[in-house]
Amino acid sequence: MGNVLKDTVIHKEQGMSKQHYKSKLWWYWELFLVLVRRNLKRRYRGSFLGIYWSLLSPLIMTGLYAAIFGTAFAAYYDNSTRNYVLAAFTGLVVINFFSSSTVQALASVVENGAIVNKIRLPLFIFPLSFIGANLFQLLMGIFPVLFIVTLILSHNLINGIALLLPLSSLIFVCSGIGLLMSALYVFFRDLPYFYELLTFLLWISSPVFYPSEIVPPEVQKVLVINPLLPIIQSIRQISLSGSLPDILLILQAFLSGIIVLGVGAIAFRAWQDQFMDLL
Amino acid sequence: MTEAIRLDRVSLWRRTQEEFSYDLKRTVLTFLEGKYRKPAKRLILDDINLTIQRGEKIGIVGANGSGKSTLLKLISGILQPTIGTVRVKGNIAPLIELGAGFDIELSVIDNIILYGVMLGFAQREMQERAKLILEFAELQEYELVPVKGLSSGMKARLGFAIATDIEPDILILDEILSVGDERFRNKCEQKMQNFWQDHITILLVSHSMDLIKNSCAKSIWINRGKIEIMGDTEQVIDCYMNSVN
Numbered sequence: 239m240g241n242v243l244k245d246t247v248i249h250k251e252q253g254m255s256k257q258h259y260k261s262k263l264w265w266y267w268e269l270f271l272v273l274v275r276r277n278l279k280r281r282y283r284g285s286f287l288g289i290y291w292s293l294l295s296p297l298i299m300t301g302l303y304a305a306i307f308g309t310a311f312a313a314y315y316d317n318s319t320r321n322y323v324l325a326a327f328t329g330l331v332v333i334n335f336f337s338s339s340t341v342q343a344l345a346s347v348v349e350n351g352a353i354v355n356k357i358r359l360p361l362f363i364f365p366l367s368f369i370g371a372n373l374f375q376l377l378m379g380i381f382p383v384l385f386i387v388t389l390i391l392s393h394n395l396i397n398g399i400a401l402l403l404p405l406s407s408l409i410f411v412c413s414g415i416g417l418l419m420s421a422l423y424v425f426f427r428d429l430p431y432f433y434e435l436l437t438f439l440l441w442i443s444s445p446v447f448y449p450s451e452i453v454p455p456e457v458q459k460v461l462v463i464n465p466l467l468p469i470i471q472s473i474r475q476i477s478l479s480g481s482l483p484d485i486l487l488i489l490q491a492f493l494s495g496i497i498v499l500g501v502g503a504i505a506f507r508a509w510q511d512q513f514m515d516l517l
Numbered sequence: 518m519t520e521a522i523r524l525d526r527v528s529l530w531r532r533t534q535e536e537f538s539y540d541l542k543r544t545v546l547t548f549l550e551g552k553y554r555k556p557a558k559r560l561i562l563d564d565i566n567l568t569i570q571r572g573e574k575i576g577i578v579g580a581n582g583s584g585k586s587t588l589l590k591l592i593s594g595i596l597q598p599t600i601g602t603v604r605v606k607g608n609i610a611p612l613i614e615l616g617a618g619f620d621i622e623l624s625v626i627d628n629i630i631l632y633g634v635m636l637g638f639a640q641r642e643m644q645e646r647a648k649l650i651l652e653f654a655e656l657q658e659y660e661l662v663p664v665k666g667l668s669s670g671m672k673a674r675l676g677f678a679i680a681t682d683i684e685p686d687i688l689i690l691d692e693i694l695s696v697g698d699e700r701f702r703n704k705c706e707q708k709m710q711n712f713w714q715d716h717i718t719i720l721l722v723s724h725s726m727d728l729i730k731n732s733c734a735k736s737i738w739i740n741r742g743k744i745e746i747m748g749d750t751e752q753v754i755d756c757y758m759n760s761v762n
Contacts, residue, residue, distance in 0.1 A: 354595070355590070356611050357595075357636060512532070515531045
């Protein structure tokens with residue numbers, strides 16, 4: 239490329255002045271809602287019960303883990319298979335949400351390449367709309383289950399409500415990774431292959447179906463970089479321990495969420511000028 | 518007269534897709550082998566200066582790959598200029614390759630709302646407008662049918678109905694005026710006539726010289742990313758045709 243001087247580039251934002259909206263932010267919000275609805279409708283073809291279908295997978299997986307590892311690991315959970323089942327279930331909820339929402343977000347910008355070449359649209363809306371669709375599904379399906387379990391075990395409404403805190407950090411982490419991956423996918427179309435490997439690594443390194451105590455301390459030091467770890471720990475502490483929510487764990491979860499979201503958002507912003515040449 | 522569109526010394530460099538490797542594996546390997554090169558860029562638009570007044574109907578002619586569509590994308594704000602400034606006053610509606618943005622799994626009504634919100638309308642407003650759009654496209658009975666169940670003619674009708682319903686300040690037409698059957702085409706032409714009489718600024722890209730002669734008083738000939746000539750349509754088309762023959 240020749241030496242192209244970045245001269246005064248003052249493109250007025252009026253190109254698509256959304257005059258029908260009071261503000262740009264409101265337009266983004268409506269766009270987000272419409273896209274979330276599209277994602278849900280496309281997946282469930284209009285049947286609302288489809289959302290409950292998504293409960294099936296974590297329940298079956300939990301049953302499977304309980305059957306295979308339940309007896310061996312019960313010792314780490316106060317000799318209670320029930321505690322193991324609940325721990326496995328909460329871990330699965332987090333890891334399932336993470337992998338399904340980010341995998342869908344990954345392809346979102348490229349998938350909509352045709353439309354963004356015709357209408358000026360904020361590109362970050364596309365990955366976020368998939369996180370939003372998965373969040374809706376979670377709130378309708380699994381969250382009530384988790385909420386009830388928490389109330390039964392803790393006898394405390396505060397714990398039930400506090401569940402929303404690590405859950406929002408989960409949303410931050412997924413949004414950050416979703417933004418990052420959807421941006422990278424514009425450049426590297428073989429990314430899904432590597433991403434599958436990455437989610438598998440994350441899944442194995444998260445203490446979902448095994449107690450974290452069985453991991454050697456040296457390895458544990460490495461595993462703390464897993465951004466989902468504090469979230470899983472916080473959700474388990476709030477829902478299963480029976481004691482009041484641990485603020486420190488919640489803060490750790492938030493810190494991990496903010497860092498991942500920050501990295502994802504900065505990367506997306508920095509690279510998005512190059513997207514249009516490749517879509 | 519007020520200015521609707523103004524481009525000052527606009528140049529655009531774009532990465533050429535052919536040379537780009539979309540492959541993470543290969544990119545990493547070439548990087549390790551030290552053979553990594555920065556992707557090449559090509560000058561697509563070269564020092565374009567252009568002023569279009571409000572209400573003008575401008576035809577744009579030129580060979581394939583000369584930069585016509587890229588120019589429209591700059592004006593729509595989809596692409597940013599590498600050098601120079603683009604100023605646009607008012608709401609732009611694109612009418613490029615109708616129906617390309619449809620989600621075929623969704624129903625007709627959902628697509629209308631999705632498209633409308635993308636073009637800058639509020640959801641509630643689109644719900645009200647949807648009735649008129651369906652009526653114009655003659656698809657009332659198909660409201661809840663997924664778009665994949667529509668014939669290509671029906672899809673084109675729907676696209677035209679949505680895009681022309683929104684009453685923009687600047688309308689961008691990129692090779693689109695052949696929609697549906699004879700009867701519907703007449704209906705479209707009538708609607709376009711209304712647009713032409715209005716204060717709407719229209720940019721029309723077409724390879725049909727007759728269409729441009731009939732619809733636009735002024736024209737631009739773009740050749741290899743430069744404005745070769747801009748002015749009276751007859752004159753511009755004569756120059757263009759002379760260069761082709």
